[in-house]
Every structure is written in C-alpha cells, then in structure tokens.
Amino acid sequence: MAEIQSLVWQHKGFVTLGAALSSFVLGVTVPVHSPPPQGVKLQVPRLTGGAEEIAEVPAVKPGVEQRVKGFTLAVATIEKEKANSVTFSVPARFQGQIFYDLTSTAKEKVVALTFDDGPWPDTLPVLDILKRNNIKATFFWVGRHLQKYPDIARKVVAEGHAIGNHTWNHRYEPVDEPTAAKEIGSTAALIYKITGVSTSLFRPPGGYLDSGFAAWAQKQKMAVAMWSTDTQESSYPSSEQIVRTVLDDIQSGGVVLMHDGGGEHSATVRALPQIIAELKKRGYKFVTLPELLQMKDKQLQVAAAAKSANRAGGQTKPPVNPEQ
Ligand SMILES: [Zn+2]
Structure with a gap:
C-alpha cells in the first residue's frame, strides 16, 4: 500500500504543484485583492554604519507577485490536505496477509461490522443506525459507486468509520495483473481524492481469493480482509435469519460481513439494530477493522514477549540437580 499511497500522493502533489508552477510560468494570474506595488523603497545599510542610503528598485511586475502568491497558496493547500488526510494502515505482521477473524483472547469482547459495495444511498440508513x-x-x-456518490462517501468518513478498497467494477471473473492494478489503484486514488483517506485494507469481490485481485493487493502489502460470519444477504434471508446467523456465530474478534445495499436491503436494515442491541447486552464492543488488527497485533506482541521472557528465564536458571 505504501506504493499506492506514495503514488497517489506524488500524483496529487504533482498535479497541484504543477498547476501552480505552470500558472507561474505561463503568466496565468491568481486574483488577489491587494493593490499591486508601484515601486519599492529599499534601505541599504552602509558598511560603516550610521546613515543609510535610500535606493529605489524597479517596481515588481504585478502579475509576478500575484503568481507568487498563487504558488504559495497552492503549497498551503497541499499542507492543509496532508493535515486532513486519514490513513488506515495495518500492522506489519498483517501486511500482505489474508485474515478471516482475529479471535481475541482479551477480556474485552470485540466485534467488527463490515459493509460492502457502497457508497450509495442505501448506505444512509445504515449510517443512521450506527x-x-x-x-x-x-x-x-466500489470505485464506480464512489464516483457517483462522493457526498455520501465524505459523510461516512466524517462519521469516523474505516474504509477499505473493494475494486472499481466489482468483477468476479479472474483478471490479469494490469487489470487488478488498475481496478484497485484507481479506486485507491479516488478514495484519496474524495475523502483524503489512504487505506491498506482490501476485500476481493465475492470473497474470491483466486481471481487475481487478492494476489495483487498482497503484493502491495495490503491486508486482505475476509470475514468469520457471513449474513448471506445474496439469498435474501429475513431479518430474523440475519439476526440469528450473526448471534449464533459470533465470537470475540469476529468479523461480520454485511452489505449496505445492492438490491432489496430492508431485512439488513431491520436486523442491524437488533444485532447491535443483543451484542451490546452480551458485552461486546464494536471496533473497526484497523482497530481490531491493532488489538490483535498488541496481543501477539505481548504473547511473544512473554514466551521469550520464559525462554530467557529457562536459559539463565542454574541447572537444578541434587545429585551433582
Ligand atoms: Zn462485494
């Protein structure tokens, strides 16, 4: 993902800076309201100190000053965009890996709800419930949906949810590497352009791991996010069935696959408040996938540290043998 991220960033920075530079070179001025300077009085200090000579330098051409201001403005815009950007990265151990669930051994029970295939108007009732x-x-x-509904996308990000890449066209059939690169790369670029989000999370359409998308995402060090509970919405279950599927199946660290639209969707929208209420009652906390990955990473770090401490302890202990 670092590659995509830096590509996107370089591309974006290049375009904005490039526009400013070409405006400077080509003489396209950016309108400013301050009057152009008519001439500049310059104080020149004498080497011997004391009195100063006043020199007059030629007036700066107004167009040039305005162009400089335009350039400065463009740089400031880049800085502002950088500050507004959000990165959903994944811990090193999960980069380029496929995960299904992140079974948690922590006392705190956690679950991650995931919604595929938007953004689109069907996302809105889901957002309200959340x-x-x-x-x-x-x-x-999905990139082509994002292109159609940028405002809904911005709302999702503004409300604090995490974002993953689900390709541009949501194709199920196998693709070659350049197609995978284009489908995932163009979606990543548009996600960044519209929302300022860079994400290292990827989910292949239909969950097909052998269609070429997952392999390319793994090469980019993205984490391929599968799921542990599938609400099977493609078979149009009732809301009761959806609730039962999730509640019967769930365990701490579970990843629930749902869809925020893409056909008749009211059962999911009706099921969601019941699922949330029951899981809350059971003591579950709801986390995003990046949060879940961070939690799992910390647990694994602690476990590894404890293991190596035990090993080190075992090695440093003097041999206990009463016979000797
Ligand atoms: Zn999908």
Whole structure:
C-alpha cells in the first residue's frame, strides 16, 4: 500500500504543484485583492554604519507577485490536505496477509461490522443506525459507486468509520495483473481524492481469493480482509435469519460481513439494530477493522514477549540437580 499511497500522493502533489508552477510560468494570474506595488523603497545599510542610503528598485511586475502568491497558496493547500488526510494502515505482521477473524483472547469482547459495495444511498440508513448507537464500522467501497456518490462517501468518513478498497467494477471473473492494478489503484486514488483517506485494507469481490485481485493487493502489502460470519444477504434471508446467523456465530474478534445495499436491503436494515442491541447486552464492543488488527497485533506482541521472557528465564536458571 505504501506504493499506492506514495503514488497517489506524488500524483496529487504533482498535479497541484504543477498547476501552480505552470500558472507561474505561463503568466496565468491568481486574483488577489491587494493593490499591486508601484515601486519599492529599499534601505541599504552602509558598511560603516550610521546613515543609510535610500535606493529605489524597479517596481515588481504585478502579475509576478500575484503568481507568487498563487504558488504559495497552492503549497498551503497541499499542507492543509496532508493535515486532513486519514490513513488506515495495518500492522506489519498483517501486511500482505489474508485474515478471516482475529479471535481475541482479551477480556474485552470485540466485534467488527463490515459493509460492502457502497457508497450509495442505501448506505444512509445504515449510517443512521450506527450513529444512533455510537459505534464505528468498516465500509468496503466500489470505485464506480464512489464516483457517483462522493457526498455520501465524505459523510461516512466524517462519521469516523474505516474504509477499505473493494475494486472499481466489482468483477468476479479472474483478471490479469494490469487489470487488478488498475481496478484497485484507481479506486485507491479516488478514495484519496474524495475523502483524503489512504487505506491498506482490501476485500476481493465475492470473497474470491483466486481471481487475481487478492494476489495483487498482497503484493502491495495490503491486508486482505475476509470475514468469520457471513449474513448471506445474496439469498435474501429475513431479518430474523440475519439476526440469528450473526448471534449464533459470533465470537470475540469476529468479523461480520454485511452489505449496505445492492438490491432489496430492508431485512439488513431491520436486523442491524437488533444485532447491535443483543451484542451490546452480551458485552461486546464494536471496533473497526484497523482497530481490531491493532488489538490483535498488541496481543501477539505481548504473547511473544512473554514466551521469550520464559525462554530467557529457562536459559539463565542454574541447572537444578541434587545429585551433582
Ligand atoms: Zn462485494
């Protein structure tokens, strides 16, 4: 993902800076309201000190000053965009890896709800339910839907949810590497352009791991996010069935696959508040996938440290043998 991220960044920075530079070179002025300087009085200090000579330097051409201001403005815009950007990175151990669930051994029970195939108008009722319950989820976006509904995308990000890449066209059939690169890369670029988000999370359409997309994402060090519970919305279950599927299956560290639209969708929207209420009752906390990955990473670090401490302890202990 670092490659995509830096590519996107370089591209974006290049375009903005390039526009400013070409405006400077080509003499396209940026309108400013301050009057152009008519001439500049310059104080020149004498080497001997004391009195100063006043020299007059030629007036700066107004166009040049305005162009400089335009350039400065463009640089400031880049800095502002950088400050507004959000990065959903994944810990090193998960980069280029496929994960299904992140079974947690922590005392605190956690679950990650994920919603695929948006953003689109069907996302809005899901967002409302999440907001009412003050919980964050993870949305896997399809580039061509994102292109159509940028405002909904910005709302999802503004409300604090995490974002993953779900390709541009959501194709199921196998693709060659350049196609995979284009589908995932163009979606990553548009996610960044519209929302300022860079994401290292990827989910292949239909969950097909052998279609070429997952392999390319792994090469880019993205984490391929599968799931541990599938609500099977493609078979149009009732809301009761969806609730039962999730609640029967769930365990701490679980990743729930749902869809925020793409056909008749009211069962999911009806099921969601019941799922959330019951899981809250069971003591679950709702986390995003990047949060879940961070938690799992910390647990594994602690476990590894404890293991090596035990090993080191065992090595340094003097041999206990009463016979000797
Ligand atoms: Zn999908």
